[in-house]
Amino acid sequence: MATLNQLMALPGAVAAFAFQGDGTLGEHQIAATRLIDPATLALMARMCAANLQIATLQASGWDQQPGTELKGFLPVQDFTLIGLEWSVVVDNAHHTAVVLTNDKSDYEAAFAALER
Amino acid sequence: MSIVAELMNQPGVLAAGEFAYRGDRFSYRGQLDEEQARMLSIVCRATTMTAHMETQLLNNVSTATGLTGVRGWLLRGPGHTLCVYANTFCLFNTHAGSPNRIVRLLTAALADDAMDLI
Numbered sequence: 001m002a003t004l005n006q007l008m009a010l011p012g013a014v015a016a017f018a019f020q021g022d023g024t025l026g027e028h029q030i031a032a033t034r035l036i037d038p039a040t041l042a043l044m045a046r047m048c049a050a051n052l053q054i055a056t057l058q059a060s061g062w063d064q065q066p067g068t069e070l071k072g073f074l075p076v077q078d079f080t081l082i083g084l085e086w087s088v089v090v091d092n093a094h095h096t097a098v099v100l101t102n103d104k105s106d107y108e109a110a111f112a113a114l115e116r
Numbered sequence: 117m118s119i120v121a122e123l124m125n126q127p128g129v130l131a132a133g134e135f136a137y138r139g140d141r142f143s144y145r146g147q148l149d150e151e152q153a154r155m156l157s158i159v160c161r162a163t164t165m166t167a168h169m170e171t172q173l174l175n176n177v178s179t180a181t182g183l184t185g186v187r188g189w190l191l192r193g194p195g196h197t198l199c200v201y202a203n204t205f206c207l208f209n210t211h212a213g214s215p216n217r218i219v220r221l222l223t224a225a226l227a228d229d230a231m232d233l234i
Binding site: 014036037039040043044047050051054055058059062065067069070071072073074075076077078079080081082083084085086088099101102106107108111 | 130131147148149152155156159163166167170171173174177178181182183184185186187188189190191192193194195196198201207210214215216219223
């Protein structure tokens with residue numbers, strides 16, 4: 001499992017955090033509090049937990065459909081939200097996430113780091 | 117070349133298409149049947165609306181976050197990945213497809229798409 005320090009070393013990292021299944025924010029690091037404050041990060045953690053649950057629901061439904069084209073999503077590994085300037089990459093197995101600026105984001109590096 | 121055609125030319129891409137923000141209209145190319153594409157388009161629309169709601173909530177707490185305004189999302193599994201950007205979706209093999217390349221293509225083609233349609 002990647003440490004928060006390792007996630008913060010990713011290009012464009014703004015913040016990295018762990019969270020519980022119910023979305024409660026755990027350990028976190030912020031590159032600069034002018035970028036994001038802990039209260040916003042706490043809401044973001046809830047958003048991440050919710051999106052993982054929705055993604056798992058969707059994947060579970062598809063997995064029961066005939067044919068193979070919509071299978072292959074379980075277990076959900078990551079859910080990424082792409083905003084106007086930032087993206088949040090969320091790992092399901094470890095309930096950790098990293099916030100990246102879009103101009104520097106390397107999603108593949110983020111997946112590899114989160115799934116370590 | 118349309119963005120859907122460009123996506124279909126990428127390694128690992130199984131299907132690509134477009135969905136409407138309102139209503140059940142969709143179009144697609146690739147290895148899906150009509151019913152699968154319809155289900156996928158509903159998920160794309162619903163999840164994009166949810167993400168839109170979430171970014172609005174974050175914006176209410178802090179206008180400084182770079183998440184204000186959703187552009188897209190990715191759902192990644194061990195076999196397949198679904199990438200959605202604006203009203204375009206791309207289904208690809210997780211190991212054969214490149215999320216970086218696909219998101220870059222979508223951003224280049226759709227970054228200026230109006231977001232007030234969501």
